[in-house]
Amino acid sequence: MVEKFQVWVDKLPFFGKNILDKVSKNTLNRVHGIKVSLFDGRIGIDNNPAENPIRPNVIGRKNWRFSVSEAGAKANVLFESG
Incomplete structure (x- = not known):
């Protein structure tokens, strides 16, 4: 499910200084942490x-x-x- 979400966010047509572009880039930067948290339930998604x-x-x-x-x-x- 996370992989599909990552592909969907990666294909979003936002560019430049658009706030949605910043949000989508931020999401892609945090996908690894989300995957780690989902793989090992002992690791919290936040601090x-x-x-x-x-x-x-x-x-x-x-x-x-x-x-x-x-x-x-x-x-x-x-x-x-x-």
Whole structure:
């Protein structure tokens, strides 16, 4: 099924800076990863399970930049950690 989809996307008549051309090229660039994920179910199709645990730290880091004082930074840390 993936092979048929790949052939279909490859034959799409989009060229140039058309958004559909960019999408079709992006799809063709990712076909290998899709095939690997379908062949071995242990391999996820995305990396969300790896990103989700670090997301609170990244969001907190962005918020902590705006701490005006040391006391404000401590309050942000306490608030973010729950």
